[in-house]
Amino acid sequence: YVANKLMKGFIGSANIDTNSRLCMSSAVVAHKRAFGEDVVPGCYEDLELADLVILTGSNTAWAHPIVYQRIAAAKQARPHMKVVVIDPRRTATCDLADLHLAIRPGQDVPLFNGLLTWLDDHNGLDRDYIHAHTEGFAATLATAREQGNDWATLAEQLGVSQEDLTTFYDWFAACDRTVTVFSQGVNQARNGSDQGNAIINAHLATGRVGKPGASPFSIT
Numbered sequence: 001y002v003a004n005k006l007m008k009g010f011i012g013s014a015n016i017d018t019n020s021r022l023c024m025s026s027a028v029v030a031h032k033r034a035f036g037e038d039v040v041p042g043c044y045e046d047l048e049l050a051d052l053v054i055l056t057g058s059n060t061a062w063a064h065p066i067v068y069q070r071i072a073a074a075k076q077a078r079p080h081m082k083v084v085v086i087d088p089r090r091t092a093t094c095d096l097a098d099l100h101l102a103i104r105p106g107q108d109v110p111l112f113n114g115l116l117t118w119l120d121d122h123n124g125l126d127r128d129y130i131h132a133h134t135e136g137f138a139a140t141l142a143t144a145r146e147q148g149n150d151w152a153t154l155a156e157q158l159g160v161s162q163e164d165l166t167t168f169y170d171w172f173a174a175c176d177r178t179v180t181v182f183s184q185g186v187n188q189a190r191n192g193s194d195q196g197n198a199i200i201n202a203h204l205a206t207g208r209v210g211k212p213g214a215s216p217f218s219i220t
Helices: 002-011 019-035 045-049 065-077 092-096 108-121 127-133 137-145 151-158 162-174 192-206
Strands: 052-056 082-086 099-101 178-182 215-218
Touching (some): 045 178, 127 192
């Protein structure tokens, strides 16, 4: 507000950066690269149908309290639902988590590329969906595999225990109804679009897109 008043009111110019770039432009690029248009292939009701909800780059309890309350109510109604929070910090959102992955800042791409490799190694890919609905998957998987599948080394790079890392990967592989919620901690980074695509790729590779309780879900 103050920056806008200074630039527009005092200096007299409308040439000031907007919230739309800082907030969502990287996610827009990720969506366009993945789907051909800026579209979020999910809705809030999916959070109540999912068996696994992943919250990354978001202190949802503070930044999106209504969304957080819906997730909390869903978990209370369906105790088997698991919640994973991916955040370098321990925030209020972690109070709801079954697993908190406190990865080092900027490590979302290696984390989700590792997930893609794990899914390939453990028969977790939906190859029929990949064949029917995706392009360039072989190249995507090859890029993900460049970091290898030494899970101990990856866990050390991420700053988490190998047990927690493989638990997350196992849960993702096992839960057909998975929603991954990502927000500004993913978007507002020098490689924000790549981070968004790494998340979306894991959903495309498992066919968890546009189905009840299954979607990559960018929130602002």
